[in-house]
Amino acid sequence: MGMSYPSVPGRPAPAPVCYRHPDRTTYAQCNRCGRYVCGDCMRAAAVGHQCVDCVRAGAASVRQPRTQLGGRLHGSGQPVVTYTLIGINVVMFILQMASGQLERELTLWPPAVADGEVYRLVTSAFLHYGAMHILFNMWALYVVGPPLEMALGRLRFGLLYGLSALGGSLLVYLLSPINTATAGASGAIFGLFGATFVIGRRLNLDVRWVVILIGLNLVITFVAPLAGAGQISWQGHLGGLAAGALVAAAFVYAPARQRNAVAAAVTAGFLAMFVALVWWRTGVLLEMFGGAIILS
Numbered sequence: 001m002g003m004s005y006p007s008v009p010g011r012p013a014p015a016p017v018c019y020r021h022p023d024r025t026t027y028a029q030c031n032r033c034g035r036y037v038c039g040d041c042m043r044a045a046a047v048g049h050q051c052v053d054c055v056r057a058g059a060a061s062v063r064q065p066r067t068q069l070g071g072r073l074h075g076s077g078q079p080v081v082t083y084t085l086i087g088i089n090v091v092m093f094i095l096q097m098a099s100g101q102l103e104r105e106l107t108l109w110p111p112a113v114a115d116g117e118v119y120r121l122v123t124s125a126f127l128h129y130g131a132m133h134i135l136f137n138m139w140a141l142y143v144v145g146p147p148l149e150m151a152l153g154r155l156r157f158g159l160l161y162g163l164s165a166l167g168g169s170l171l172v173y174l175l176s177p178i179n180t181a182t183a184g185a186s187g188a189i190f191g192l193f194g195a196t197f198v199i200g201r202r203l204n205l206d207v208r209w210v211v212i213l214i215g216l217n218l219v220i221t222f223v224a225p226l227a228g229a230g231q232i233s234w235q236g237h238l239g240g241l242a243a244g245a246l247v248a249a250a251f252v253y254a255p256a257r258q259r260n261a262v263a264a265a266v267t268a269g270f271l272a273m274f275v276a277l278v279w280w281r282t283g284v285l286l287e288m289f290g291g292a293i294i295l296s
Helices: 052-061 080-098 100-106 110-114 120-126 131-152 154-175 186-202 208-223 234-252 256-288
Strands: 042-044 049-051
Touching (some): 049 052, 080 100, 080 120, 080 131, 100 120, 110 154, 110 256, 120 154, 131 154, 131 186, 131 234, 154 186, 154 234, 208 234, 234 256
Antiparallel strands (some): 042 049
């Protein structure tokens, strides 16, 4: 509402001043609250002008639009989680190249995990064997990450990536030869491939390209070692693919009002299963080594 000033008979009323700058005379008023505003405190509105405080209050009361699957359409439009994950992988690769010990200490080597170094199940997903390895994985993350992050929202996308990476590490720990060390974000990337397929089906989109992409990568996974192109962890790829598809299905088929509760329950259930299977596999390996593992 407008401000009133006491008047003295025979003396003109004082000129109104800006509510934020009392030293500035102004006759412009905010169309929302009626306060007087100077040019610096005036903002254009749909009708007339508003003061900066009313503009902020109005922006805070506007609900951010969401995608069909509950993702929040952020004003910046930037896939922050995707770019952060790429950055972490690149930094870890640089450190890995600078220190020969890092690869030895953080890759997924089953005897070391059974000996108590369980953190390798996580750290191995951020290491890579060579430039081509990390370039392919980061390119794939750069391509499929942003649309998934927009569709699901940052939190659920981060959970999807993490659970896919753990799914890949879990199957490696359960099934890979104990004398091999595994590293790479491929499990998480395959999880994103699986999630892209699930979300595409949920939205009735053409998913043939995803099927072809997954098929080609699985062919490479199993054929490349036979052609002498080095070992590729099929366990990590399949584990990540299955985890990503299952987690995405739980996220996108959940009722709209229960999305957060379902995401929390799925994450807790997956982690509980992960811990149980790691504990079981550790017991098997310890029994194989006679109850004690000597790392050389």
